Every structure is written in structure tokens, then in C-alpha cells.
Amino acid sequence: YLKKIGRRGKIDIWLVDGAKIRRDLEKDFTNFAEYYYFPIIPKYEFWIDRESVPNERRFFIDHLLAEWRLMDGGMSYQRAKEIANQKELSERKKAGDLEKVINQKSEFSPEKVHRRLLDKTKDEIDIWLVDGRLVRSAFDIGFTEGGHDLVYQYVPKNEVWIDDDVFAKERPYVLLHELYERSLMKSGLTYLRAHRKASRLEWRARHSEQILDEFFLKFLIKKGKI
Structure with missing residues (x-):
């Protein structure tokens, strides 16, 4: 509490x-x-x-x-x-949230929720900090913590999104989950299997800084930028 x-x-x-x-x-x-x-x-x-x-x-x-x-x-x-x-x-x-993500063609634009490019992986995956409130209001009320293009159709190709509601110290664990889940799905696993495996890895990483460091080294990500 x-x-x-x-x-x-x-x-x-x-x-x-x-x-x-x-x-x-x-x-x-x-x-x-x-x-x-x-x-x-x-x-x-x-x-x-x-x-x-x-x-x-x-x-x-x-x-x-x-x-x-x-x-x-x-x-x-x-x-x-x-x-x-x-x-x-x-x-x-x-509250007027929908109007904030509409482009000149009167379409919901994913780019409207981008806040800051955090990093790019060695595989050219862009990691974006996004406006979580606007994502939930316009695209997906169930969006929490993070997501990627292989699960959510509204996320542009080769992008991983991190919710700006997540505090900076917790973002690395969310990113680990999303990148690992995405890599498993790209190799052929279903979302449910990939999600379960990613959740287990995230849980272990939250109790071992070494796991987190090794994972970020594998993806050539600088943890301090996240």
C-alpha cells in the first residue's frame, strides 16, 4: 500500500x-x-x-x-x-481522447501516440515509449505495460511499444518480456505459449539482475536508455 x-x-x-x-x-x-x-x-x-x-x-x-x-x-x-x-x-x-489520435484523413494514427524513440535492437526493431492513455482510449482498452507488432495489429511493423505509465525502473522488465515474446512468435510459437515463456523469464529477471543484463546484451540494447 x-x-x-x-x-x-x-x-x-x-x-x-x-x-x-x-x-x-x-x-x-x-x-x-x-x-x-x-x-x-x-x-x-x-x-x-x-x-x-x-x-x-x-x-x-x-x-x-x-x-x-x-x-x-x-x-x-x-x-x-x-x-x-x-x-x-x-x-x-x-474526455476528448479520440480527437488527439486522428490524422488529416480522419483515421486513427499510431504515430500520434509515439512519445519518444527509446532505442533500436540489432534486428532493427524500434522501441517506442507511447502515450498509454491514448492507446487505451483509441486502439485497445486492454493495453497495459507494453506490446508489439506480432500481437497487436495497430502497432506498426517492427515496433515494440512501452506504456509511459510504466516507471523507468520497471521498463527494462517489460521490454524483456515483449522482445522475448516477439522473438518466440517470430520463430513459430503461438502467442499463448510465447507469452507464458516470456512471463516466466520476466519473473526470473525481476529476481536476478544478471538475467536482465545478459538479455539486453544479446539484443544490443543499452539499459540506461530505456
């Missing part, structure tokens, strides 16, 4: 250290969660990961409230998530 940031009815809303949770408790914890998805969370608490750019909390809280109430009433997680996503997307649209 870092800080209690609110209360909705009988539910306390906590800002938490997501990096520590991913390292020590639950590797799949991302931007936010509640009891019915992660039972490690007390029933009457919402956990929201601290953000490098803290400008989406109201969207996350609206989502959690809808999801929690529906599941508390007996609805399945998948259906509750779909309804909560629609609620969240509606709020994002009202």
Missing part, C-alpha cells in the same frame, strides 16, 4: 506499488484490480497501480465500480468486464 486515495460507498481505493506486487505476489497484476479478479485483494478494496503519468485514475475507478458491482451480483467476470469496458470507453470519449 502506498496511499489511500478515495472511498466509494464501503470500498476503499488504494494506490499500490505495482512493481512490488508483480515481483512478490502476482506477476499478472497490471493497472488496477479488485477482489473478484485477484482474491489476494480484500473484498472491499480497489487497488490501482501508481502511474508515471497519473491521468487515468477516474477511468480505472469507474471501471472497477462497474465490474465489482456486477460480479458481486453474480455475473461472470468476462461479461462484467465487457460492460465495465464500455463504461470506461464512454468516459474516455467524453
Whole structure:
């Protein structure tokens, strides 16, 4: 726990250290969660990961409230998530996010979410820091931490994206996951198999700096630039 940031009815809303949770408790914890998805969370608490750019909390809280109430009433997680996503997307649209990623042809432009080119691998893969809020608002509400072109059609060819909500000290682990997953998929593995293998490697790297250093050396990436 870092800080209690609110209360909705009988539910306390906590800002938490997501990096520590991913390292020590639950590797799949991302931007936010509640009891019915992660039972490690007390029933009457919402956990929201601290953000490098803290400008989406109201969207996350609206989502959690809808999801929690529906599941508390007996609805399945998948259906509750779909309804909560629609609620969240509606709020994002009202905030004017969609207009920020439309180009002169009135199309959603991936280049509009680029913030900074972090590095390029030896295989000419561009590593971009992107505006995570705009990606979630315009392209994929489920985008968290990072992604690449072999999984997400909206990511341009030969690009890996890192969410700007991820703090700098955690970006190397996210990048390791995405690059390793991408390399496995390029060699023929399905996404699910590649993702599981990448998650295991990420978990090990979070507990061993040597694994991270060796991986970055393999891809000729300077960790300090990430």
C-alpha cells in the first residue's frame, strides 16, 4: 500500500506499488484490480497501480465500480468486464481522447501516440515509449505495460511499444518480456505459449539482475536508455 486515495460507498481505493506486487505476489497484476479478479485483494478494496503519468485514475475507478458491482451480483467476470469496458470507453470519449489520435484523413494514427524513440535492437526493431492513455482510449482498452507488432495489429511493423505509465525502473522488465515474446512468435510459437515463456523469464529477471543484463546484451540494447 502506498496511499489511500478515495472511498466509494464501503470500498476503499488504494494506490499500490505495482512493481512490488508483480515481483512478490502476482506477476499478472497490471493497472488496477479488485477482489473478484485477484482474491489476494480484500473484498472491499480497489487497488490501482501508481502511474508515471497519473491521468487515468477516474477511468480505472469507474471501471472497477462497474465490474465489482456486477460480479458481486453474480455475473461472470468476462461479461462484467465487457460492460465495465464500455463504461470506461464512454468516459474516455467524453474526455476528448479520440480527437488527439486522428490524422488529416480522419483515421486513427499510431504515430500520434509515439512519445519518444527509446532505442533500436540489432534486428532493427524500434522501441517506442507511447502515450498509454491514448492507446487505451483509441486502439485497445486492454493495453497495459507494453506490446508489439506480432500481437497487436495497430502497432506498426517492427515496433515494440512501452506504456509511459510504466516507471523507468520497471521498463527494462517489460521490454524483456515483449522482445522475448516477439522473438518466440517470430520463430513459430503461438502467442499463448510465447507469452507464458516470456512471463516466466520476466519473473526470473525481476529476481536476478544478471538475467536482465545478459538479455539486453544479446539484443544490443543499452539499459540506461530505456
